[in-house]
Amino acid sequence: MDLNTITEVVRRPSDRPEEEWRDGDAWLAGGTWLFSAEQPELRRLIDLTALPWDPLVPSKSGLGIGATCTIRELYAFAPPGDWIAGTLFRECCEAFLSSFKVWNSATVGGNICMSLPAGPMITLTVALEASYELWNPDGSTRSVDALDFVTGNNRNILAPGTILRRIDIPARALRKRTAHRRFSLTRLGRSTVFLVGTRTPGTSDLLLTVTAGTTRPVRLAFDTMPDAGTLRQSIDAIPADVWFADPNGTPGHRRHLTQHFAEEIRRQLTPGGPS
Template sequence: MDLNTVAAIRQARERADLALAPGEAILGGGSWLFSEPQNHLIGLVDLTTMGWASIEVTESGLSIAATCTFTELSRFELSASAPAWAAVPLLRQCCTALLGSFKIWHAATVGGNICLALPAGPMTSLGAALDAEALIWMPDGRDRRVRVLDFVTGVESTVLQPGEVLRSIEIPTRTLTSRTGFRKIALSPLGRSGTVVIARLDTDGGFAVTVSGGTDRPVQLSFDALPTAGELATRVHGIDNWYDDAHGAPDWRRAMSAHLAEQLRTELAVTA
């Protein structure tokens, strides 16, 4: 869609360029920004020209730039010299939860998906499930970090303050070495995710289930060890922020989340 109120697009080259003038907004991939009228905007600041490396293996884990596209993330593979991270397949699995054409995958970004804060945002699911931190650039030049689990506070609501920019999400080695399981379900084969459930079995025996898509913000249920079926079901049914829209009623989302969580508990218990 043409944004006929936008008169200029600035290309950001350095951090100072991200200071927004009245009526400006940050442009990442633009897959949502150009999908509907933005009559309040008169200018855009292109984040993709900052030249950030899309994905970097660091001493502490994996750093995924906000400008990393779904295509780039889905194709990430560890080199022969890199650590053995069992959770890497989850990167592509979460990408597949965004049902879009290859054109969307080439444009949509990790940061844009998280900042949009829709319940079915699969990058929010990924970051929350792997205990990632969001690195936020503040307008005064300082940085702050927030767990992705806490970054999204509700439907289209985040902790970002005016002038702040999501720089990257940082996934720790601790969770990258975990075994993971992924499930999603929708009311129709080509429908938006009704719920997304991701389970993680850590090397120290800890177990976590993260529910998103069916809730207005991600919810993580943590256990010191693999729970029983009853313990897990009780915790899932205790979630109180189920989302209600045309893609699923709260009671259906609750039931499906509990069902998928039990599937994952059984799957990860095989070699626990």
């Protein structure tokens, strides 16, 4: 869609573009949402893709993902052999409600900042206990837990002018065993629920991440593997106003699916259970 209110596009912003933010600006990364709807309040676009942000930086401490890393680049990434949770990268990329052609433009950071319940990059990064590096307009930098970033449907903690710069996934999370379940009304449709469970090697703990069926990510943590009743009670304790409603499912339907898939994940990750 043409954005006919735009009077300027900054193609080569400074290394700290957030310090030059003004009313009427928008950050341009992939632009897959930005150009899909009218944006009458915008006057200027600042192209973040021109900045020299490495898309993927693996290290001993984990994986750094530049906010402008495209879905295509993440999908093509081959993690080290001991990062067994790296299988989630492709699973979450394939959960997008988009053509694979869009992957060449859509970015990891853009999907997170849209903060929609079905955002698969939110699912991925919360499940793998990531932190986000944010750049503020006053030049300061801060780090936040991925779990605390999204606050509701299409809502997050970003203030005007703040940039999501990088996502950091710790190596300890990448070495966990994982199990996931996803449901959508059609094969390539928007996720109705998307659950990921992780377990630390050599332990019987469980970290269950619930997304898509809730307006914000929900994390249920257990030091030891819960029994079926305990897990069900924990899901029942999720506040009623957190469950999401749209044409893809009612809150009751999503709660039911979450209960069903959570039990499957629990059984799969129980030590000695099916792989």
